Amino acid sequence: MKSLLVLLCWAIAARAAAVDGAQLLRKVDRNLEPESYEMYRKLINVEPDGSRKEFVLYSVKKGHDKLVALFLDPPSERDRATLRLGDNLWLYIPNVGKPVRITSLQSVIGGVFNNADILRLDYAAEYDVEATQEAPDAYVLSLKAKTAEVAYDKLTMRVDKKTALPLTIECYAASGLLIKTLRFKDVKDFGGGVRRPATIETDSPLHKGYLSIMLYAKIRARAMPDEVFTLSYLPRSKELR
Amino acid sequence: MKCRAAVLVSLLAAVPTPGQEPFDVSGYEKKAFEWKGWAELRPEEQFLRRDSVGYLLQFPGETRTTLERANAAAEISGTLRYESLSADFTGHASYLRDSQGQDGDARLYEAYAGWHPGSRSGLEIGKRSLRWGKGYAFSPVAFLERPKDPTDPELSREGFVMAVAELVRSFGGPLQTLALTAVALPTTWGLNPDFGPSGDVDVAVKVYGLLLDTDVDVLYKAPGSQAQRFGADFSRNLGSNLEIHGEWALTTDAPRVVITEGNTLAKELRSSSSYLLGLRYLTERETTLILEYFHGGSGYTETEIQRFFDLVKASANDPALSDLVARAATQGYNRPNAMRNYVYARIAQNEPFDILYFTPSLTAIVNADEGSFSIIPEVLYTGFKSLELRLRVAVNRGESSTEYGEKPVASRVELRARYFF
Numbered sequence: 124m125k126s127l128l129v130l131l132c133w134a135i136a137a138r139a140a141a142v143d144g145a146q147l148l149r150k151v152d153r154n155l156e157p158e159s160y161e162m163y164r165k166l167i168n169v170e171p172d173g174s175r176k177e178f179v180l181y182s183v184k185k186g187h188d189k190l191v192a193l194f195l196d197p198p199s200e201r202d203r204a205t206l207r208l209g210d211n212l213w214l215y216i217p218n219v220g221k222p223v224r225i226t227s228l229q230s231v232i233g234g235v236f237n238n239a240d241i242l243r244l245d246y247a248a249e250y251d252v253e254a255t256q257e258a259p260d261a262y263v264l265s266l267k268a269k270t271a272e273v274a275y276d277k278l279t280m281r282v283d284k285k286t287a288l289p290l291t292i293e294c295y296a297a298s299g300l301l302i303k304t305l306r307f308k309d310v311k312d313f314g315g316g317v318r319r320p321a322t323i324e325t326d327s328p329l330h331k332g333y334l335s336i337m338l339y340a341k342i343r344a345r346a347m348p349d350e351v352f353t354l355s356y357l358p359r360s361k362e363l364r
Numbered sequence: 365m366k367c368r369a370a371v372l373v374s375l376l377a378a379v380p381t382p383g384q385e386p387f388d389v390s391g392y393e394k395k396a397f398e399w400k401g402w403a404e405l406r407p408e409e410q411f412l413r414r415d416s417v418g419y420l421l422q423f424p425g426e427t428r429t430t431l432e433r434a435n436a437a438a439e440i441s442g443t444l445r446y447e448s449l450s451a452d453f454t455g456h457a458s459y460l461r462d463s464q465g466q467d468g469d470a471r472l473y474e475a476y477a478g479w480h481p482g483s484r485s486g487l488e489i490g491k492r493s494l495r496w497g498k499g500y501a502f503s504p505v506a507f508l509e510r511p512k513d514p515t516d517p518e519l520s521r522e523g524f525v526m527a528v529a530e531l532v533r534s535f536g537g538p539l540q541t542l543a544l545t546a547v548a549l550p551t552t553w554g555l556n557p558d559f560g561p562s563g564d565v566d567v568a569v570k571v572y573g574l575l576l577d578t579d580v581d582v583l584y585k586a587p588g589s590q591a592q593r594f595g596a597d598f599s600r601n602l603g604s605n606l607e608i609h610g611e612w613a614l615t616t617d618a619p620r621v622v623i624t625e626g627n628t629l630a631k632e633l634r635s636s637s638s639y640l641l642g643l644r645y646l647t648e649r650e651t652t653l654i655l656e657y658f659h660g661g662s663g664y665t666e667t668e669i670q671r672f673f674d675l676v677k678a679s680a681n682d683p684a685l686s687d688l689v690a691r692a693a694t695q696g697y698n699r700p701n702a703m704r705n706y707v708y709a710r711i712a713q714n715e716p717f718d719i720l721y722f723t724p725s726l727t728a729i730v731n732a733d734e735g736s737f738s739i740i741p742e743v744l745y746t747g748f749k750s751l752e753l754r755l756r757v758a759v760n761r762g763e764s765s766t767e768y769g770e771k772p773v774a775s776r777v778e779l780r781a782r783y784f785f
Contacts, residue, residue: 349534
């Protein structure tokens, strides 16, 4: 009986080891979005008293480190745009009239969303896989940030075995403190081979009673010239839609 | 009873929970014409300093100690597109009413046509607001702009009529971006009368590079209606929470108005350099610190500004000096931050005590030559969908014959309610 148990454990461990965590993470990235894409997102902050504030964003991304996010709503944020080139980050506010370089941890809007939520690059670009474990219906990836520039030091990502899409992601600070949990819901076919969760709900033990929801629409592959991801183009990023 | 319960259940089921409602993006897609705007009301109470030079200039012969003001303003901007062509405008209107009277103004801040055949090049002609430089409160390399108000640097400003051409290229390797901007700003045909003397075309060039993760600009403005200028600036992140920036500008043979020892107004030509060093630092508790040191080479020295203060005080008893005082004030002495060395500091706390969309901040502008200062505590709330509320107090302090000690307003309280649409 004992040897049977050892054999079983060995078989499970061998199967888990057979899963290449880094390869799986790259697959998760590609299943979530094409490498170069455009998409619309609605961010909803719900407060404990039920009041809510919504933001609508249009984003374009190219390759592994170029991203522009443009605010379309509410009116007070309209045409505010952010450019990310690797660890370089700029914020364009229409009234100010010029892009201003900001630190990568500077929040571009108020509320519980931070830059990691709004300006996320591929997970594989920002994280290394430290360990891969296997549960009955999911793989569990333990991810470690490649640099201190990344907002969350460690992630625990549960990946659905059948679809290779994330189910939940727990985000931890370097101290080991759980900062927030992302729950991926409502898998939907966006066309063009993109089938992924259309809703991400976020809650945080640090903000009890608060809920953040991100809705996705019109995710599609799009090729763009590199010059779209420059300070010169940033004030005109609304023309990309 | 059963029926009522069923109705209640169906009503509750019909109310979408957050995130369940459909996300329709058709309203956010690009249209041939798009516009946006805001309108604001800004009541203000000023507490005046009767024995100050500024009071003598602004309220001659009066005895009031307070001034209530009602300000209103609105701004509308829009874009009209047709293929690679576009037309942009920003209109600004303001109204001011106080016990001295009322005043209104409406003008176009921007109105220009653009042609952008692709993402690598563009041409724009018309009234345009350029924004050059990396400084937050000051910008020595802002060669073709109206001056920024350091107490409120994010206010929109009126542009000048100009033609702007731009070429951009991206690369792999240490030089990621290279951009060339060329500008022609005419003062002929009655254009741009408030830029400088008429009859010239001021040409300027800016070369921008993103080099080794550092923003670098090299700038040049040829002599024209305003003096020749050279400039450079940079900005770089030194970590995930620290950004540094700097600017340097050299102006050659620029006219400068000074009051002579014999109490006359003289125009001298002089070359001077101005520079700025600054940083933006974010703490773990999401406190943002912006710190800048500014040296304006063409600013007035303590002796020069003292002469102006003495002249204003003398004019209170000698009306014959009033014309000289008025000319000195408008030609340089009464401009904001007219002296040489300033320190700007702003500390803002993002959402303290878990109050979402709430940002208290404290801004200080210190005249580093003589120690007078202005302190501006402020609270901002952006939690409403389209309404932004800002309450700010400004306190000017300094000894007699110092810049902020001679401001007419000792302190001021204002509430700004801005509605966006």
